[in-house]
Amino acid sequence: MTPNRTGSTRRAALSSATAPSFGPAHAALAGLLLGAAAAPVLAQTAVPGTAAQGYAIYQNGTGGKPACASCHGPDPTAPAAMGIQAYGAGNPAAILDAWGMPPMNALNFSSAIDFTGRVGLGNYLAFPAAGTAPFSIFSMSQVTFGSVIVGQNSTQTVTLSNIGAAAITGLALQPLPSAAGVTETTDCGATLASGASCSINVTFAPSTSGAVSGGYVASSNNDANTAHTLFISATGTAASAPAASSGGGGGIGWLGLAGLLAAAGARRGRSRQSE
Numbered sequence: 001m002t003p004n005r006t007g008s009t010r011r012a013a014l015s016s017a018t019a020p021s022f023g024p025a026h027a028a029l030a031g032l033l034l035g036a037a038a039a040p041v042l043a044q045t046a047v048p049g050t051a052a053q054g055y056a057i058y059q060n061g062t063g064g065k066p067a068c069a070s071c072h073g074p075d076p077t078a079p080a081a082m083g084i085q086a087y088g089a090g091n092p093a094a095i096l097d098a099w100g101m102p103p104m105n106a107l108n109f110s111s112a113i114d115f116t117g118r119v120g121l122g123n124y125l126a127f128p129a130a131g132t133a134p135f136s137i138f139s140m141s142q143v144t145f146g147s148v149i150v151g152q153n154s155t156q157t158v159t160l161s162n163i164g165a166a167a168i169t170g171l172a173l174q175p176l177p178s179a180a181g182v183t184e185t186t187d188c189g190a191t192l193a194s195g196a197s198c199s200i201n202v203t204f205a206p207s208t209s210g211a212v213s214g215g216y217v218a219s220s221n222n223d224a225n226t227a228h229t230l231f232i233s234a235t236g237t238a239a240s241a242p243a244a245s246s247g248g249g250g251g252i253g254w255l256g257l258a259g260l261l262a263a264a265g266a267r268r269g270r271s272r273q274s275e
Contacts, residue, residue, distance in 0.1 A: 049092075049116040051128075051130030051131045052120070052164065053117060053124075054120035057113060057120065065112045065113070077128055090122045090123065092118035127225070129164075130163050130165065132165050133164055134167060134169075136218050138159070139158055142232070143156050145204045145234035145235075147237045148236060154204050157201050159199055162196055165194060171219075173216055173218055174216065176229065177215065183202075184216065188200065204234040208236055211233070212235070
């Protein structure tokens, strides 16, 4: 569906009536995309495409278009799929770019596979296990609060999404390890359906100054992603002492006030002499 790294490792030929030939242009396209620095789009607040959708597109094709597996082989982590894995994993924008360039543009994949399908394909290439099993992923790998003044607080929101093929059951968010001053509230229930997301509000409210670090893991009965942790880092900072004032109220200061009083006394003295 998208080009291999070299063009010589195709495992099965596509129909000559629908498939372009894969030669030097195939390798050149793969090299171009491997050098591109496109930002991955994995999971967001609303999951636009699950890895299960990507699995179906990769293994079986859709809309009359040939399957990726017919070109790259059924295992997206195998050497034959190195090219599509390298630039397509988590990157629907790069997948779309590939379909628009020779020789892939002759197949017009974009007419059959929309943004949701491309995100699903990118999710499957990034996390192949999610194509056939429940699979959770945080919207960020680390929450960094920076410096927060003791007695104040700061909150950031993280999304937990199930990009996998089935519901996650027995879901629970656990600190690992816990961090002083860090708490969380969440609307995540014990079950997270395939394609569903929930929110986690992480709050840092330091009671003492100093750096803290910790994390959270999403434990469950059947999540295929057991290795990911949401890391937390923050620093409590003592409030700055107010600057010492050199005078009262209007900012004249004691020395300035003494000068004004002396000047007023001198004027009164001259006034009496003139009388």
